[in-house]
Amino acid sequence: MMRIRCPLSRSTLPMRWLSLMLCLGASLVLSIADGAQALITATGGAAVQIGAPANSRVGMLQSNTSIFVWEEKQNHLTVNVLPFNIDGTPGFYDTAASVAATAGNLPANSLVDSHMIHFDQLGPGTTTLSGSVEFQHPITAVFVLCDPLDGSDTELGSPVTLYPNCIDTGDFRPVDWVSTGDTEQIIVSPDRMKIDFTLRTSNVLDQLRVVTQQSAAVAAAPGLGFPAVALLVLLGIALGTRILQKNSLPV
Numbered sequence: 001m002m003r004i005r006c007p008l009s010r011s012t013l014p015m016r017w018l019s020l021m022l023c024l025g026a027s028l029v030l031s032i033a034d035g036a037q038a039l040i041t042a043t044g045g046a047a048v049q050i051g052a053p054a055n056s057r058v059g060m061l062q063s064n065t066s067i068f069v070w071e072e073k074q075n076h077l078t079v080n081v082l083p084f085n086i087d088g089t090p091g092f093y094d095t096a097a098s099v100a101a102t103a104g105n106l107p108a109n110s111l112v113d114s115h116m117i118h119f120d121q122l123g124p125g126t127t128t129l130s131g132s133v134e135f136q137h138p139i140t141a142v143f144v145l146c147d148p149l150d151g152s153d154t155e156l157g158s159p160v161t162l163y164p165n166c167i168d169t170g171d172f173r174p175v176d177w178v179s180t181g182d183t184e185q186i187i188v189s190p191d192r193m194k195i196d197f198t199l200r201t202s203n204v205l206d207q208l209r210v211v212t213q214q215s216a217a218v219a220a221a222p223g224l225g226f227p228a229v230a231l232l233v234l235l236g237i238a239l240g241t242r243i244l245q246k247n248s249l250p251v
């Protein structure tokens with residue numbers, strides 16, 4: 001992260017205040033810019049992050065060793081109410097029934113980032129892989145069943161990617177959890193910052209979408225309305241007073 005150097009000792013008091021406020025503002029802008037990067041902070045196991053692909057339909061993005069992960073929408077303010085299956089509650093999910101209690105609706109006007117997890121094995125047979133993804137912001141919605149997954153493509157999917165749909169895949173687009181001996185499972189970590197998954201595919205694929213919610217500071221940045229500006233000014237005055245007192249400068 002870039003560091004800001006604030007000259008405070010060799011100027012008049014008004015110039016010290018001006019310098020300090022400018023420095024605080026620059027630091028805030030830089031911290032927001034940092035927050036816009038690296039929304040996926042780590043991948044583990046078979047998970048491999050890629051750029052948003054042109055086509056994620058059946059047979060178009062295959063591997064027997066990798067579960068592909070990509071960023072979809074970033075800094076997206078939702079327009080529609082979007083039903084999901086898991087609200088981010090930490091825990092273990094391995095059946096459609098296990099997500100029933102955590103289903104809900106992502107409200108309109110939510111500032112979110114969305115991420116796709118995709119596994120389509122190459123060739124015949126059946127392949128099971130496990131992986132994990134860690135995020136910069138907490139998980140607030142996971143779309144793992146047909147209707148929520150299909151229903152969120154337009155709003156949360158990458159604009160450059162073609163997606164499959166449940167009808168074309170015989171309802172085998174999402175995490176299906178229905179095959180005999182199926183070991184598919186999802187785990188949301190206690191701090192909501194990580195999702196672990198085991199997926200199994202044969203002749204179709206598995207996809208799930210994870211939404212992470214941004215912090216209040218980042219959420220306030222695009223509009224920077226009067227309440228946000230007033231809050232920042234008060235914060236700047238409080239911090240400025242503390243810094244000048246700490247440096248034994250007149251306040």
Ligand SMILES: [Ca+2]
Nearest residue numbers: 059120121122
């Ligand atoms: Ca395949």
Ligand SMILES: [Ca+2]
Nearest residue numbers: 176200201206
């Ligand atoms: Ca599956």
